[in-house]
Amino acid sequence: MWVYEKRLQYPVNITKTCPKTAQLIISQYGGPDGELSASMRYLAQRYTMPDKRVGGLLTDIGTEELAHMEIICAMVYQLTKNLTVEEAKAAGFDAYYIDHTAALFPQAAAGVPFTSLEFQSKGDAITDLHENLAAEQKARTVYDNLLRMIKDPEVRDPLKFLRAREVVHFQRFGEALERTKNLLDSKNYYFFNPEFDKQIERS
């Protein structure tokens, strides 16, 4: 069950229309390391986590990622809400405009639509937590790349916030990995899969 609060986690107030910037930022909505795949990845992985506290962490981070998705969508929306056809053409936003007008559609910066293959749910706690550590780093890199390229301070402000969250989430997933390692034999962490070989864990 989810409860909605009618506010953004971090304020977004963008006053200048810029379809070019929208086209880059949209990658953090529907791109391979975007907030949509992050939230769906964590919320999918949590059911089979052997340590229920790690499942709880995945719920909380997955929920925060939904709020980040809302921030990114608000940014894309504000960058394009007063868009003219001429501006779309000049910025190379015309192909997107033809299929989606100025609506939100999850895709990567280069136009590849969102795919569920990006959410990576492997069913082994060690594997999935490493995946999540990498996912946070990949998302941070995308925010770094956006921050090198985009100059508008109104756009940079929420991007900096979102980037900072990736670093914090990395730390938490690292701590979740340490918790999970405690369930395993440190002489061989790979002797069995704690999400599947439950009878071995009990013995």
Place this chain on the structure above:
Amino acid sequence: MEKEKHLAIASVPIQEWNEVYDEEQALRMGTIFPELNRQFFATVLDNELENEKLQFSREETMLRQIQQTGFVLDDLRLYMDTHPEDQTGLSMLKTMLKKKRTLMKEFAMEFYPLAEVCMDVIYEKNPGSECYCWPEGKIPWEGVCK
């Protein structure tokens, strides 16, 4: 808490509780923990976003406070998820939960409800209200709370 390192497995040190930012700074930095604030070189020379409006309305000020307190709770909860025994964190969590509830209540009474529990606050005070207050107020993605 840190144990010996092993080959062929990643290790991340467990964070220990130190000083934390105040609510305003925490939201600005994206974390309540100074030691997790790792800036990117391309942003260190950024000036603070200038709020052209020097006078905030009461609604904007309150919404910003809710955003700040709400964010401290978001970050603190993740810390508590991996540090369930930390009593300093827990005591901060208790204070912040109370503060957020009070702010949300006040905001609902003066402006509009931000969540279902805030609708309840309005109807409790005024059971005969004919206002379905959920659609009231600003749409989050339109850009509010400067």
